[in-house]
Amino acid sequence: MPPLLLIIQGIQAAITLAPGAIKIVEAAKAMIESLFQAGVISAQEQNALFAHVDALQAAVLAGEVPPAWRVEPDPAP
Amino acid sequence: MNPTTIRTTFRRAAWLIGLLALTALPLALTTGCGTTLAPGGAYARTNAAPDLALYRLDAAFATAHTAVDVAFQFEADNRALCWRISPQIKHSLDAIRPQATATVRAWAYARRAYLADPVPENLPALQQILAKLEQFSGAVTAALQTVPNP
Numbered sequence: 631m632p633p634l635l636l637i638i639q640g641i642q643a644a645i646t647l648a649p650g651a652i653k654i655v656e657a658a659k660a661m662i663e664s665l666f667q668a669g670v671i672s673a674q675e676q677n678a679l680f681a682h683v684d685a686l687q688a689a690v691l692a693g694e695v696p697p698a699w700r701v702e703p704d705p706a707p
Numbered sequence: 708m709n710p711t712t713i714r715t716t717f718r719r720a721a722w723l724i725g726l727l728a729l730t731a732l733p734l735a736l737t738t739g740c741g742t743t744l745a746p747g748g749a750y751a752r753t754n755a756a757p758d759l760a761l762y763r764l765d766a767a768f769a770t771a772h773t774a775v776d777v778a779f780q781f782e783a784d785n786r787a788l789c790w791r792i793s794p795q796i797k798h799s800l801d802a803i804r805p806q807a808t809a810t811v812r813a814w815a816y817a818r819r820a821y822l823a824d825p826v827p828e829n830l831p832a833l834q835q836i837l838a839k840l841e842q843f844s845g846a847v848t849a850a851l852q853t854v855p856n857p
Contacts, residue, residue, distance in 0.1 A: 669741060676748025676762065683765045683818075686772065690815040696776070698783040699808050701801045705790045 758825060764833050768814065771840045775807050778847035799850035807843045810836060 744751035744759060751757040782789050782800050789796045817832040 670743050670745050671748065671750075671762065672745050673748035673751070676744060676750045679762070679765055679769065680749030683769055686769075686811075687815045687818055690812050691819065695808055696779075698776070698779040699804055701804050702783075704794065704797065705787060 755825075760827075760830055761821065761825070764830070764837060768833075768837050768840065771837065771844045772811065774844040775803075775840065775847055778844075778851055779804065779807075781851070796850055800847060803843055803846055803850070807840070810839050810843065814840065 742759070742763075744757040744762060746757075747753055750759070750762040750765075779800060782797060786797065814833065814836040817829075817836055821829040821833060
């Protein structure tokens with residue numbers, strides 16, 4: 631396993647995150663792991679990346695903006 | 708959770724997001740590095756030449772986008788905690804949010820244009836937009852690291 635992923639795993643083990651954020655981090659880790667594979671990128675891996683990016687493109691072109699990307703009012707004092 | 712623990716947890720989360728942001732740079736800059744595309748995949752269809760450039764751009768974009776998304780999502784999910792540490796965290800990310808949204812929208816249009824006409828002349832637009840998104844991934848990391856010392 632690439633050293634970078636070991637570092638990420640170590641940091642993840644040290645972080646106490648909300649359940650929602652943990653899922654995000656896990657998805658990000660899986661993405662990074664696939665991207666760091668050297669040699670031949672299999673058809674399955676290519677299709678997974680293309681599908682992921684294509685879905686992002688489609689969502690953006692449909693006008694979707696994730697809630698976390700919107701500017702919300704500041705917390706009440 | 709005491710303030711020191713909160714700040715430590717926050718810094719560690721910022722480190723992780725920073726690592727995600729850093730991975731986008733080598734993916735965009737490396738020229739092949741022994742990477743080849745197996746025939747039949749989405750970037751190496753049997754009736755077209757392999758498009759390693761698009762693969763690398765998509766990979767780098769996915770990483771940069773994830774870094775920005777993780778940062779926005781982390782702040783949103785932990786807003787009260789972040790606000791207690793410093794209101795500047797939210798304000799810094801709020802300054803980036805609309806710009807990042809516009810950049811991703813520009814990328815979507817540029818990628819659609821490239822897929823419709825996959826010629827090298829249509830790559831620079833994607834590369835320039837990716838560079839901007841990578842700047843934002845660094846900026847959100849910096850915003851999350853603005854934790855005052857106790």
